[in-house]
Structures are given as structure tokens and as C-alpha cells.
Amino acid sequence: MQTDRPHPARIYDYWIGGKDNFPPDRIAAEHAISVSPDIPQAARENRGFLRRAVRHCAEAGIRQFIDIGSGLPAQGNVHEVAQEVAPDSRVVYIDNDPIVLTHGRALLADNRTTTVLTGDLRDLDELLDRPALRELIDLSQPVAVLLVAVLHFVTDEQAAAAVRAVHERLAPGSFLLVSHSTAEGNPVRAAEAAKTWDNTDSPIRLRGRAQVEELLEGWELLEPGVEFVPLWRPDGPTDDSTRWMYAAVGRKA
Template identity: 50%
Template sequence: MSDEWRVPSSGGVDDWPEEPEAWAPTGIDVGVPSVARVYDAILGGKDHFAVDRVIADKAMAAMPNARVGARLNRAVLERGVRYMAECGIDQFLDLGSGLPTVRNTHEVAREHNPEARVVYVDNDPIVLAHGRALLAENDRTRVVTADVRDARDVLSRPEVAELLDLERPVGLLLLAVLHHLADEDDPAGLVRAYREALAPGSFVFITHFSDATPEGRELERLFLSTLGSGRFRSRETIESFFEGTEPVEPGVVFLPHWRPDTPVRDESAYAGLTMLGGLGRVPDGRRGRAHSRS
């Protein structure tokens, strides 16, 4: 690991100092919040700075069950990766992956196929630091620091080309990512750019905040004013991101309803949560061909 990272010599996550500012990479302004670190704080992690905790606290004040929602997003990741692995997917590209936490993509995938390969992509350099520490001896997992908005750059990175064979099906993950792209970033075009690079039989997995509730709209205002991103969208818009794929049942639904392991009985457990998710399969046929839902 490069000397520029001030991390404990053991390199293990459990050995990070209690104050994460002590291991911040040089040149990083610890007074500027990060989406990945705010998410870590909401989840109850410890790999974030004081400024991230302030925003997390505000988010949980605006939506008291925000932590439940964040954990539901992690839980649906596990169910989605498991579904794709059971369909034979053995390579995954996890965009905007965030900081490592429990039940990461590679852990779930390898329970079904020990040879599964995973590339994580995030624009926060601290994600790279943690990834290097966790995966130092793992030759089937890579962590790439890149801007997911530049699909051409991401897909041409050596770490991606060396580990993933884009001539074979891939599981593409965009979990809690697209709502941090403004409309002018053309999130639909971005999804299309990635999808058209995938082989038939690949999957596109998306979760996204919906603007359907007052709590969601308040959280959107908070994110925009503090993080500078956070565009909550309608169900119809979120469904449109899957154009060109075949929807996997049950379609785009609130996260607890996406192929739950046990029946959902307590609706109050996620009352006010507005995150929707779904999975689409790239149909058989020529790569890059658009298939309309109509």
C-alpha cells in the first residue's frame, strides 16, 4: 500500500483508529462530506468523518427510519446477487459500491461460486484504501477509483479488462447510485451506455429513491443542500432506466417486496421509505440492440 495512506500497519478494518480522521488520505478535505461515508454513517458504521455524521443525523431526523431503509438496500443487494449467481452469473461490476460493510457482493457471489469475480467502482479514494486492505490477497476482486458517470473510462480500466470478460454475461449493480446523478447527467443514457457494453444474458440491478412521499421529498432537499446531489424520481422514470432489458419479476417495487426471503407482514417496518428497486436481463440477441418495453 502506498505511503500516502496513513493506515494501521496490520491493514485490517478492525484495526482502524476510533477517529477516522487519523487515517484520512493526505490531500483529502475531511470537512467535505462524501456520499459513501454518509451512507456508512447511516448504516451505523465507523468509516466516516464528523461532517458525514452531521448529514447522517439530519437525514435520520428528516426520515426517522432512514437507517432501516439503508439496511433494506444492503439486504436487497444480497438477494439480487444471489439471484444472479443462481442464474449462472459469475462476474459482477458493482458501480458506486461505497465502503465495505457486511455481506458485500463478492462474499454473496462466492457462496454460490468460489470462482466469482467482482470489480468495485467508487469515486471516494477512501473506498480504495479499505478495499486494498480487505482484498490484498484476493486475486478475483478489484477496487477501482473512477467516476461511474464516464462509462467508457470505467469499462476501459485495466482492472476491469483484466478481471471481467465482457463477451460473457455480467451482473451490473447500480444500487443507490443514480439518484445522485442530476438530470443533466443523463442517468438513462448512462445506464444505456453500460448496458450496451454487456453481453446477452447479463443483468442490470438498480435501486433508486422515489419522490412519492413527503419524507422522500424532504430527504431530497437535505441531500441537495448538503451533498449537492440527490435527485429523487418517479416510479415511471425509474422503470424507464430498465428499457432495453427484460424485467425480472416482480418488476420495480419497494425493496422489501423484491423477492423477499420471508413474506412481508409488517408494513410499518418501512412506512415512509421511498426506495424502489428492480432487476432487468439483457435479452438474447446482438449486443447493444435496444429492446423497447412496448
């Protein structure tokens, strides 16, 4: 378990008020805050998008969820939102940080419809074929796959391959939930903020709206399409909202 270098999941955990982070994570997280004090708010708004989008999928009848790059457990986890709507919902969390596996298994010890696996977005086909995932997820039935704040940690080719694999492997009626960091909302500050991840194993790649839309070709995008995270079907006023990330939800016809 590597704790002498920052990790994206633990940086994010620090921003949303978690306690599962270490000094290198906090140093990296504070660098971003020094550049733009609204970045922790952006992280919280990203969690808000996740909750709204998962709720929509559950209300639309989805009972299976795969959260890839899930990060550390936080308030309003996927299984909590989905199972509040439909208690029989099944959820698989996947992350490449072993700390996520440790904390997730402790949290979910008594939950037989939810599990946590160690894995990587870049090995998506292997993940979808893994027996531990298939014990809970029936890929012949609709599934909601979350790629929330994770595609910006892989190359253009890897991101496109992951989204394509999801589309190819899932049944019609499935959903893809995406959020992605961008420089378009904060062009002056973005380059400096991106240095937050320079010392991690996953440097960040900021992409524009057109690039995110290109990644999602083949998916039927729910309204309002690719939009800044807080503006994707907000629950309330968004006057003071951030513009650090795009969000979208696509449906496979």
C-alpha cells in the same frame, strides 16, 4: 482526500452502522434521521436487496460482477455473496471516494478475484475499457452490473446514458441491478430528507416509478418489476418495511 464535507458513501456507511465516516457525514446523516427515523432501516433494506439480487445472479450462472458506486465495505459485500455461491466469481468495485479505495484494498489484499477501482458512473465507457477492470472481467461473457443507490446522484441525461452504455457494452444474458430513491413512498417528508445531500458534491434527485421504468427500457425486468426495495423478492415478512427506494433487476436478452 476530502473529509471536511459530507460524502454519500460515508453518510450511507453511518446509517448501516459503519465506522468509516467523519463529523460532516454524521451531521448530514442525522439530519435525515431527524426527518424520518426509518431511513437507517431503508439503508439496511437496500443492502438486503443487493444481497438477494446478487445471489439470484450467481445462482443463474453469472460469474462476473461490477459494482459501480459501491460505497464503503459492509457486511454482505458483493464478493462475499457471489463467492459463497460460486467461489470463482470475479468482482470489481468502483467508487469515486478515495476512502473507499483505501479501505477496499486493505479488505481485499489477499483476494485475487476481486479488486477496487476509483471511478465515476459518468465515465462508464472509460471504466469498462480500463485495463485493471478487463484483467478480471470479460465483456464478451455475461456480467452483472450493480447501479445500487447511485443513479439518483446524477442528472436524467447522465442516468439514461449510463444505463444505455451498460446495455450496449454487455453480452446477452447479462443483468443490471438497480435501486433508486423516490419521494412516492413518503411525499411529505421527502423534500426535507433530500436536503441531507445539499452540502455534498452529489445532490440527490428523487425519481418516481415511471421514471425508473423509463430508465430501464430495453431490459427484461424480472418479477416483480420496479418495486419498493423491501418488496423485491423478500426473504421474510415486510409489514414494517420502508418505502424510500425502488429496486429492479433487468436481463439483457
